[in-house]
Amino acid sequence: QDLINIDKLFPNPVSTELNLIISSKSDDITEIICYDQLGKAWYQGAHNFNKGVNHITLDINDLPKGVFLLELRNEDGLRKTKRFVKL
Numbered sequence: 575q576d577l578i579n580i581d582k583l584f585p586n587p588v589s590t591e592l593n594l595i596i597s598s599k600s601d602d603i604t605e606i607i608c609y610d611q612l613g614k615a616w617y618q619g620a621h622n623f624n625k626g627v628n629h630i631t632l633d634i635n636d637l638p639k640g641v642f643l644l645e646l647r648n649e650d651g652l653r654k655t656k657r658f659v660k661l
Contacts, residue, residue: 578596580594583656592644593631595628603648606621606630610642611641617634637660642658
């Protein structure tokens, strides 16, 4: 099983706040990036995850309407992605 996983991303579609439920096999610093369909990063931030289940809320009010890819990238280079729609 993977060291980190996006268990849930909600609501989807979303207008202001995006909730993430992320499970981690260890304490880790993970970068969260939101890309648009052209590959432009609209949000980027490092978050500390504890071993177990983590809940993160992202303020995405400033993102334009459209389809985005949320990416988690840990220190070991592991990447996990999930798609969401901004209204």
